Amino acid sequence: MSLVISLPAWLELANRRTITFADDSDAMQFVLSLAQRNIDDGGGPFAAAVLSASGTLIAAGVNRVVSAGSSVLHAEMLALMLAQQRIGNHDLSTAGCFTLVTSCAPCAMCLGAIPWSGIQRVVCGARGEDAERIGFDEGDKPDRWRQCLEARRIQVEEDVCREQAVAILQAYQGLGNPLY
Amino acid sequence: MSLVISLPAWLELANRRTITFADDSDAMQFVLSLAQRNIDDGGGPFAAAVLSASGTLIAAGVNRVVSAGSSVLHAEMLALMLAQQRIGNHDLSTAGCFTLVTSCAPCAMCLGAIPWSGIQRVVCGARGEDAERIGFDEGDKPDRWRQCLEARRIQVEEDVCREQAVAILQAYQGLGNPLY
Numbered sequence: 001m002s003l004v005i006s007l008p009a010w011l012e013l014a015n016r017r018t019i020t021f022a023d024d025s026d027a028m029q030f031v032l033s034l035a036q037r038n039i040d041d042g043g044g045p046f047a048a049a050v051l052s053a054s055g056t057l058i059a060a061g062v063n064r065v066v067s068a069g070s071s072v073l074h075a076e077m078l079a080l081m082l083a084q085q086r087i088g089n090h091d092l093s094t095a096g097c098f099t100l101v102t103s104c105a106p107c108a109m110c111l112g113a114i115p116w117s118g119i120q121r122v123v124c125g126a127r128g129e130d131a132e133r134i135g136f137d138e139g140d141k142p143d144r145w146r147q148c149l150e151a152r153r154i155q156v157e158e159d160v161c162r163e164q165a166v167a168i169l170q171a172y173q174g175l176g177n178p179l180y
Numbered sequence: 181m182s183l184v185i186s187l188p189a190w191l192e193l194a195n196r197r198t199i200t201f202a203d204d205s206d207a208m209q210f211v212l213s214l215a216q217r218n219i220d221d222g223g224g225p226f227a228a229a230v231l232s233a234s235g236t237l238i239a240a241g242v243n244r245v246v247s248a249g250s251s252v253l254h255a256e257m258l259a260l261m262l263a264q265q266r267i268g269n270h271d272l273s274t275a276g277c278f279t280l281v282t283s284c285a286p287c288a289m290c291l292g293a294i295p296w297s298g299i300q301r302v303v304c305g306a307r308g309e310d311a312e313r314i315g316f317d318e319g320d321k322p323d324r325w326r327q328c329l330e331a332r333r334i335q336v337e338e339d340v341c342r343e344q345a346v347a348i349l350q351a352y353q354g355l356g357n358p359l360y
């Protein structure tokens with residue numbers, strides 16, 4: 001009864017690539033392309049990636065909740081788990097300053113997971129209210145969640161390529177796909 | 181680059197057992213025995229189990245953060261993922277009314293994960309402040325987290341075998357084990 005989470009072939013390929021991004025927007029473009037690819041594959045409209053301090057891709061994840069039958073498998077959680085598997089430590093901060101780039105601000109679960117992961121910087125595309133506007137539930141976050149992360153010395157950048165990120169959410173909604 | 185989470189043999193054996201518990205205390209005794217077994221195996225002092233409405237064990241998890249190198253693998257998260265794998269759906273509520281029994285009140289991440297899982301009842305041993313008293317961080321939970329769950333029609337029972345649950349945390353601390 002081991003737990004095996006199989007990834008789609010295209011995500012495995014993306015994870016094997018050696019890419020260094022020029023800046024946050026460049027990394028977000030890559031993440032948004034994975035969110036779009038995931039929709040095309042029947043998945044949720046969310047993607048995330050962990051980058052090293054120099055902007056190199058460590059691991060990318062997408063929302064596999066319905067396709068893998070696991071409510072834990074939000075894009076951020078999968079990206080964090082894959083990054084930790086690759087780095088070989090549950091605490092990424094032991095190996096450097098890593099950034100989590102996510103197509104949408106984290107829900108309550110992913111927000112709670114970020115401090116435990118050793119991530120030191122979070123870059124968000126769409127806002128939580130953008131996801132809620134199309135019918136997703138963001139959960140019960142603490143008030144002023146951004147300040148909660150910053151109090152733990154985790155930097156937060158919001159609204160990076162937000163318009164494009166919102167357009168992907170709206171396209172997903174337009175297809176009549178499941179909301180959860 | 182699939183994600184493979186291997187479980188210790190004793191946890192796999194526990195998961196293969198067919199057990200129906202008499203009541204919450206009986207189930208908590210089982211969960212606390214797994215927490216103790218996990219300490220003896222070099223793991224964290226936390227365990228959890230998912231039960232069916234009739235009290236039958238569906239899946240059990242323990243804290244594998246350090247041993248499996250994944251900050252996501254709190255006991256509750258592993259129990260939920262294994263239960264969903266067994267039931268074959270990311271939403272347990274589609275298959276009945278399931279209970280999560282946990283040796284300690286959920287941290288911010290696990291708290292965020294509970295509504296997404298379809299769990300409809302949560303039974304806690306130690307309180308969050310008991311874990312914090314020995315040095316664990318519970319994260320930034322929303323104020324009145326219990327009411328947040330209840331507003332989502334998730335029942336919460338606290339302080340089930342709390343003294344025994346606290347004794348396990350204290351024994352772990354006494355051994356000089358890592359806190360995270």
